[in-house]
Amino acid sequence: MRRKLLLISSTVALPLAIVAALALYPTRARSEASSASATEVRVDNFTFGPETLTVATNSTVTWLNKDDVPHVIASNDGLFKSKALDTDDKYSYAFTKPGTYSYYCSIHPKMVGKVIVQ
Amino acid sequence: MTKTKLFDPNPSGFIEHDHNNDGIDRRGFLKCMAWAGTGALCIVQGGVLKSYALGSQMGSNMKSHKMGGLTFVQISDSHMGFNKPANPDVIATLKAAVDKINALPQQPEFLLHTGDISHLSKPEEFDNVDQILKSTHKEIFFVPGEHDVLNDEGASFRERYAKKSKGQGWYSFDKSGIHFIGLVNVMNLKAGGLGTLGAEQLEWLEGDVKHLKHSTPIVVFAHMPLWTVYPQWGWGTDDSAQALSYLKKFGSVTVLNGHIHQTMQKVEGSVTFHTAFSTAFPQPAPGKAEGPGPMKVPADQLRSVLGITDVNYVQGRNALAVVDSSLG
Numbered sequence: 001m002r003r004k005l006l007l008i009s010s011t012v013a014l015p016l017a018i019v020a021a022l023a024l025y026p027t028r029a030r031s032e033a034s035s036a037s038a039t040e041v042r043v044d045n046f047t048f049g050p051e052t053l054t055v056a057t058n059s060t061v062t063w064l065n066k067d068d069v070p071h072v073i074a075s076n077d078g079l080f081k082s083k084a085l086d087t088d089d090k091y092s093y094a095f096t097k098p099g100t101y102s103y104y105c106s107i108h109p110k111m112v113g114k115v116i117v118q
Numbered sequence: 119m120t121k122t123k124l125f126d127p128n129p130s131g132f133i134e135h136d137h138n139n140d141g142i143d144r145r146g147f148l149k150c151m152a153w154a155g156t157g158a159l160c161i162v163q164g165g166v167l168k169s170y171a172l173g174s175q176m177g178s179n180m181k182s183h184k185m186g187g188l189t190f191v192q193i194s195d196s197h198m199g200f201n202k203p204a205n206p207d208v209i210a211t212l213k214a215a216v217d218k219i220n221a222l223p224q225q226p227e228f229l230l231h232t233g234d235i236s237h238l239s240k241p242e243e244f245d246n247v248d249q250i251l252k253s254t255h256k257e258i259f260f261v262p263g264e265h266d267v268l269n270d271e272g273a274s275f276r277e278r279y280a281k282k283s284k285g286q287g288w289y290s291f292d293k294s295g296i297h298f299i300g301l302v303n304v305m306n307l308k309a310g311g312l313g314t315l316g317a318e319q320l321e322w323l324e325g326d327v328k329h330l331k332h333s334t335p336i337v338v339f340a341h342m343p344l345w346t347v348y349p350q351w352g353w354g355t356d357d358s359a360q361a362l363s364y365l366k367k368f369g370s371v372t373v374l375n376g377h378i379h380q381t382m383q384k385v386e387g388s389v390t391f392h393t394a395f396s397t398a399f400p401q402p403a404p405g406k407a408e409g410p411g412p413m414k415v416p417a418d419q420l421r422s423v424l425g426i427t428d429v430n431y432v433q434g435r436n437a438l439a440v441v442d443s444s445l446g
Contacts, residue, residue, distance in 0.1 A: 046351075046409040068202045068412050070238055070268065076309045084238055084268040087202070104309035107264040110352040112310050 040064055041113065043071050043085070043105075048113035055095065057117055062092040074106040081106065187432035188294035191219050191226040192339070194376030194427075195396035197265065198247045199237035204414045205424075208237075208398040212250050214445045215397040215426050219254050222428060227293065229256050232376035232394060233263025233304065233341030235279075239270075244278055262287055263341040263377065264304040272305060288319050290326050296431055297330055299323065301340035303355045313342030313355035320357065324364045335370040335431060335438065343375045345384055345391045348404035353378050362389065372438045374427070378410075381427070381442040392440050395425035421446025 039059055042049045044066040055061060063073050065085040073091050074081040079101065082091035095101065095117040105111035196212050205211060219226065229251070236243035244266075251258060260279035267275055276287050280300075283289040287302045301323070303313035315323075327336070338344065344361065346354035355361075365371045371389040379401035384391045399412040400423035407413065415423060425444040432439075 045411060068200075070265070072268065086238060102309065106307060107268070107304070108352055109307040109309055109311045110350070 042066055043073075043111075046105075046108060046111055048111060051112075052114045052116065054116040054118060057098050058094065058096055059117070060092050060094045061115055062090050064088070064090050071108065071111070072106040073103060076102040076104060187430060188296060189222075189224050189226045189428065189430045190228050190230060190293075191222070192230045192232060192374050192376075192394050192427040192429060193219075193397055194232040194341075194394040195234040195263065195379055195398055196231075196247055197234055197237045197396065197398035198243040199240060200398055200412075202412065204412065204417070204420055205399045209246060209250065211421065211424055211445060212247065212397045214421065215424070216250055216254055218426055218443065218445060219256075224430070226256060226428070229254060229258040230298075230300075230339050230374065231258055231260045232339050232374060233261050234265045234376065234396075235260065235263070236266055237398075239266055239268040239274070241274070244274075248278075259291070259298070259300060259339075261300045261302060261340055262304055264307075267305060272302075284322055285318050286316075288322060294431065296335045296337055297327070299326065299336065299338045301338060301344075301361070303340050303342045303344070303358075308356075311356050312346075312349060312352050313340075313344075313358075315355060315357050315361055320360050320364075323361055327364055327368075330368070332367050333369055335372070336365055336368050337372045337374065337429075337438070338365070339374040341375065342377045343391065343393055344373050345386070347378060347382065347393070351404065351410040353404065353410070365389065370438065372429070372440070374429070374440075379413075380423070381425075383440070390438070390440070392427070394427040395423070395442060395444065397424050397426070397445070400424065 039053060039055050039061050041053055041061060041063045043063055046067065048063075053061065063082070063085070065071050065087060068087060070084040070086050070089075072082055072084050080093045080103075084107075085091055095115060098117050101115040101117065103113055103115070193215055196215075197208055198212070200208050219229070231251075235247050260275075262272055262275045262279075266272070272286055276283060280287045280289060283300075285302070286305050288300060290297060290299045292298070301315060301319065303315050305314070306316060307314055330336075338361075340355075342355050343353055344355050344358040346358075348354070362371075366387075369388050373389060373391045375391070375393045376396070378393050379396035379399065380393065380403065381395055382393045400415060400420075401410055402413045413423075422444050424446075425442055428441040428443065430439040430441070
């Protein structure tokens with residue numbers, strides 16, 4: 001009974017959510033709808049792992065902070081910037097165009113990384 | 119000043135070029151480490167730095183240095199909001215620092231806080247620090263650390279702590295004939311770089327000191343070190359050389375920084391660089407760990423690696439005495 005209810009609600013809710021997301025965030029919704037791989041960068045011990053990440057176009061990359069201190073993910077050219085991420089906080093960005101995206105931690109600028117979108 | 123007993127400022131093996139066996143690194147790289155409850159008093163005179171132990175080894179001529187002149191205290195890196203090992207209670211250690219300040223035999227005229235007041239720039243974190251520091255009943259001058267300007271380019275920091283400042287929060291003032299300069303080197307950091315002062319601030323600095331007499335003692339305070347401590351960990355400031363070039367003409371320049379959560383000192387001509395303890399958590403010595411994150415120490419040792427810095431200036435002596443003392 002519980003499972004059935006869940007199925008029913010998801011069949012109704014999911015399309016609704018997609019429609020809402022499409023209306024509000026067309027870029028992000030496209031990347032989710034195309035079932036591109038979501039990929040994670042771990043921020044640990046003041047380094048990005050992996051430092052260079054290669055993903056397919058329309059991938060959503062998620063940074064997860066595993067350090068005891070906050071970090072801020074910021075692209076070198078100002079394209080994207082997270083809020084301060086405390087321990088275990090995440091930040092995601094969807095890459096919709098091919099290219100090389102260099103980023104760094106804007107409060108610990110020695111920390112640098114790259115996302116290559118193909 | 120006559121030479122008295124010299125303290126061995128090398129309990130941790132940090133002086134590597136002490137050819138004259140007198141505690142002074144001839145390449146000008148002295149690090150006054152103050153571990154395990156040891157205090158080091160460092161006095162700079164005519165560009166020469168001498169170190170003394172605190173307490174019984176302190177000669178009577180040292181005591182005369184503490185008379186008159188100006189005394190102020192530097193505190194740093196309170197990181198209010200931090201709650202992980204090695205310090206789940208940064209409120210308690212900041213309160214211990216305040217107790218230490220309030221117990222100083224020669225009361226400081228004012229305090230300098232060299233940044234990272236908060237851990238996450240939250241209003242309640244700043245509120246907590248303000249509440250605790252209030253019991254010193256002292257005027258406090260602040261410069262921001264990178265943790266204080268996380269989400270609004272420093273607007274709320276300036277609103278609270280630096281209303282009369284220029285640009286992104288820099289300012290200067292005079293006390294007892296000393297010219298104090300608070301600089302901001304934690305904003306607009308560039309990928310791959312260190313701390314940054316920026317062209318606008320450098321231009322202001324040049325103008326600020328232009329008309330001062332060469333004999334005016336200068337104290338510069340900023341969060342990140344204005345000398346290159348360890349660039350691999352970002353411990354330095356990219357354009358600090360430019361700033362220091364404007365200060366070359368002065369006979370006595372003392373540069374006080376925080377950020378690296380450990381005491382360290384370097385002398386270059388008439389400039390003495392000094393970094394202060396944190397009141398929250400220690401960080402590893404340069405290169406002695408995989409990264410610069412918080413260093414975990416046993417609970418009963420925590421207070422020996424946190425502390426305050428007491429600075430004393432005696433008019434006419436052209437010397438500032440910088441004393442680090444740990445909280446326990």
